[in-house]
Amino acid sequence: MSPRAVGVRAGFAEMPAALRAWVVEVLGSPIVETREMTGGMSPGCATRVRCADGRRAFVKAVGTPLNPDTPTMFRREAAVLGLLGQHPLWAALQASYDDDEWVGLVLEDVEGAHPDLAEEATIGALLAATDSLGAVLAERVPSPDAAAHGFNDFRVAATNWAASFDDVRRLDEVPVPDWVRDDLDGWQAKVAGLAAYDVECLQHWDIRNDNLVQRPDGSIVFVDWGQAMVGPVWLDPLLARLERAEDPWFDGSLASSSALAAAGDDTVTTWLVGFGTMLAVRTVTAADINLPTLAAFRRSESTRMLTAAARRLDLGAHLPEQ
Structure with missing residues (x-):
């Protein structure tokens, strides 16, 4: 793929x-x-x-x-x-x-190709591999120190996402739907609350098909660890499901992760709104040196995240056509 x-x-x-x-x-x-x-x-x-x-x-x-x-x-x-x-x-x-x-x-040069996560067997393999990855990371790095190793910290990320709602207030061109703009205070408070989660685990934090290799035997390999983050245990299981965020499959898949089930639906929806809003803000504020395709990618991902959140909130609302 x-x-x-x-x-x-x-x-x-x-x-x-x-x-x-x-x-x-x-x-x-x-x-x-x-x-x-x-x-x-x-x-x-x-x-x-x-x-x-x-x-x-x-x-x-x-x-x-x-x-x-x-x-x-x-x-x-x-x-x-x-x-x-x-x-x-x-x-x-x-x-x-x-x-x-x-x-x-x-x-190591891993034999294989990027997986097609539209295939049921492949997405199933990814979810299982992500659970295995979480267990191995907890064993290998039981007390990750974000500051000591230069890892990202989820609490910092959540705080920055919350701050992005201030940018939405001052910039009319940020591409977020009306249902976000109509309740900026409420969503900002909810997103800021994500920073209260314990950050006990090392997480890959960049799981998507171009950062995965599927070996000929069907097994999944995680590559590109440059975004590694110390965060809550449910973070990588959530990212592993995001390839299908715009599909109702995503909502049903959350129950198959004990970590996501414990975090709850409200946490997942708030995460989608916070992440999607931050990406939307970055499409109009970031200076992307020698990264000519990044703004369009952010806009596409923001659309997917906020559309998924709207579905989960039963709003029937989507972003304007791009």
Whole structure:
């Protein structure tokens, strides 16, 4: 299946010579073939490489000349995978490079392709894998410290989402539906309340089809850990279901997760409104350097989140046509 998020990437050949030489040194053999991958929003390379001795690896790299913020995400991914070690649920980190300007990762090259989450068996495999991932993360990193490792913190995110309602008040062009604008105070208070949840677990926090690889045997692998977050236990199970947020299947699927069932329907709907509103605000306020497709992706995702929330609230309301 094609990835849902697709940016514009530089190729491996466009990376600095010192970084490319480091990759060859790590792999211990000259690179004889490169295949550039699509998916994700980083402006840097995402390249499958094959060496003269047959060894394969996946190389991703980015630098501040391409985008000032993305190297931080790559550093976060290296920190997460360094803590986690190896497991079939994710692509193992083999080495990382950081010269303060450019960051590179050499990762296990996982055989497979992005999964088609419209297929019942595949979405079922993802939900099961997400539950397994939560258990493994809790075992490997039982007391995650967001500040110590540079991970995102859900409490900070929820607070920022709540603040985005102030932007809706002052910016008429933010693309949110009337039912959000008609109750900004109420929704802002509810979204701010999400910050009260315990943040006891390390979460992938970026589960979507372009950050997943399905092996030939059907098993799911989680890749791209640059958004990793310390958050509540229900966060990744929620994200794993978002591919179908606009479908009533989403509502029925929540009961199959004990964590989501415990969080409750109101929490899920509030999350959708908070996340969708934040994304809508970012479509008109963010400066996306070398990320030409990101604004449209945010708008599309915001539409999906807020349409799902409207359905769950039985409002029969949707965003204006894009």
